[in-house]
Amino acid sequence: MINPYGLKKLPAWLWKRLSGVPEKEGSLDVSRLTYVVLDTETTGFDYEQDRILCIGALRLKEQQIQVQDCLEVYLRQEHYDQKSTEVHGILSREERPCLTEKEALEAFLAFLGDDIIVAHHARFDMTMINNALERHGMPRVTNRVLDTSALYRKTLIQSPVVPKKDHYTLDELADKFDICKKDRHTALGDAYITAIAFIRILQGLKQKGITTLRQVLR
């Protein structure tokens, strides 16, 4: 959750209003909650011009992933960019059942439900999804969002001899946590890597005494 005022500590009432975490939910153990871990592949990094090619998402419930409880939808493309195809290998005319953007978004929302969203560099994925929703006159996603890049920074030790980076790539996380990178740059593959990294980040946070949703959001 982004703190718009950039303050370290907010008064409880203000915090509650901003983050929308009710007292009771905020004290829940993060390892017991249900999350939807997602990743999108897009035609590029322009929030206005570029389009989503694929949404991959899986449900992480009490540290378990059901292989069947996953979402992998490919979107039919009008806007198509040669360059990004080289990264994720999704060709616009590839033989694959493709949905229209609207159908894909509906399928995604149905899958998402009320669960907390987890993504790596979540702001990018969420902006792409919300912009797409806006184009079809659908309401924005208001679920709570956790960013594994930001959470990972929290697990690192504070020491003047170990400088922290501003950003950590998913590749760095996969290396750090020894996760196979074979399916890197497929939406669901990246979502899986993110999910495993997320679980291990939670372990790291737990050792620092960070166990409740409120603490993690902070």
Added chain:
Amino acid sequence: MSNIICERVADFLQHYPPFNEMHAKDLLALSEEVSIIYCEKGKVIFSEGEKAHPHFYVVHKGAVELRSGEKKEIADLCDEGDIFGLRPLMANEDYILEATAFEESILYAIPIERFRPYTQNYEELGNFLIESFASNTRNPYARKPLEPDRGIMVPGQSLDHTSRLLDFQPIGFTKKIITCKPGVSAKEIAQIMTRKKVGSVVVIRNSLPVGIITDKDLRNKIVTGLYPVSAPAREIMTSPVITYPKNLTVTQAQMAMMKSSISHLCLTEDGTPNSKVVGMLSKHDVMVSLGNNPTVLVKAIKRARKTNGLKPIRKSIMRLLRGYLDNNIPMSITLKIISELNDACIKQVVQIALSKMPSDPPAAFAWMAMGSQGRGEQLLHTDQDNALVFSDVEDDKLEPTTQYFLKLAKLVNKGLQEIGYEYCPAEMMASNPKWCMGLSQWKQTVAQWITQPGKEEVLLSSIFFDYNLVYGDARLVEELSAAIFETTRKFPVFYTHLAAGALQNPSPTGFFRQFLVEQDGAYKDFFDLKRRALMPLTDAARVLILSHHISSINGTTERFEKLAELEENNRELYLACSYATKALLKFRTRQGLLHNDSGRFIALDKLTKEEKIKLKRTFKTIKEIQELISIRFKVSNILA
């Protein structure tokens, strides 16, 4: 619905029995039904007597421990690809074992109802199950026997830092208690404490504790002049004694000390002052139980009375090292701390050996570490390279003196081997008469190396010139250094030979920048990191720093940093060398910890692309420094 995750599950399972017998299509269909479960270390997956889950498990990553019976003896340890929890499902029983995550693990849970049909379709699958039941093991195809020491741990005695609930483990305490009668004088008590190297003495009467005297009591009551040194124990002791039962946990002990602001706890049979004293617990014991802190480890090293006692400490040092690497602590700091600890260990081994000798040394001596230990670059257990120098004695005493030190060196070499330093295959050890000599003999030998440098002499001096005093008389070593520089000043051609030696190492890369691997021998097709990458750098640093007549710096990275200071125009190259050395050392250490060896030989196909690029980057620097040496010392003249 097949998806990428499902494909990956199938990819994994197909390598392991019985799934390797299944058709890809069936395996993929089965994989769709799998749940992927993450288990933190110590998590109980199922316990004894629990009703069987609707699925069985395959270990994808990590390891799972199966224990049985009241004593929770280890029945089995499952690692990647092993199946567990299947038997009760097939036999319709409850679980008879307890399964816990031995380390952080990822499991695949496969629903039995989906699996059962395949056991009827595939003969091999059915056989697998029958065999696994008959042999009463989890997996008749188990790939390797269990390592006996894995997982069996005596709580409280190990220094295992990774255990999360360590705070609640019983604490190890000192069972050999130093005691005295109430009538003993303060002076005598101080003498006992000094001799026994303890911080406290229990005063007992009729084998019951009546008081305690600590360093603090001596400071506050004797040194201040409050009592004379002849005052008896009963007058200066702190009384009554605060006693506790012996089954304290680490946390309880800490709390007890904080509560009464004391640093020593007296442990008695039943926890009251009315029963026999069974042990002492000091703040130091608590620190040791809490684990890996360099200061604590140094203290623990100094207290070790036997080389055996150093072994667990060395293990802790390795754990500390791993932690430093995991947290990206800068290599220069890591090197310093770890080599200090290693030095302390060696020092203690020498001390222990001295205590075993029948008499005191007949002359002053110095124990020197050479090679990587001398340079302070030894992170992993590698070979021991060491030498001994003793002060000159009269001619008729030379023989017995030499014999004494050879005997001592033999003990030290053995001790070092016991704590994990392997014997040097080239016999460059102080127990070799060639490496255990009087000062003037050493001067002669080294002068000979310098004035008549052949191939072997250059090699010997390159090892010897990184010496570092570990134990004994510093003046001997200083005098030897002075003699060396005196001789080299007269024979500058020696540097050219040393430089030529530095260029003898084979090049790391071939013409197309591909790695050059070993052509034959036990390490065929491995890349020799030490010989091809690290040695060119250490050799270069040595000849360059010696040519500047600087003897006080031994570490390769420090040598390059000093050189950067001395030669402004080559500053960048030297700093690049320093960086490359650190990067390579770190690389070697990581490899060594990973494969539990010296990290010297590397299987290239096991490296990631990124690692290879990192390695190659250092090679460019190596090439440049070798060119510099070749030109500066006019090496081509002697090679021709």
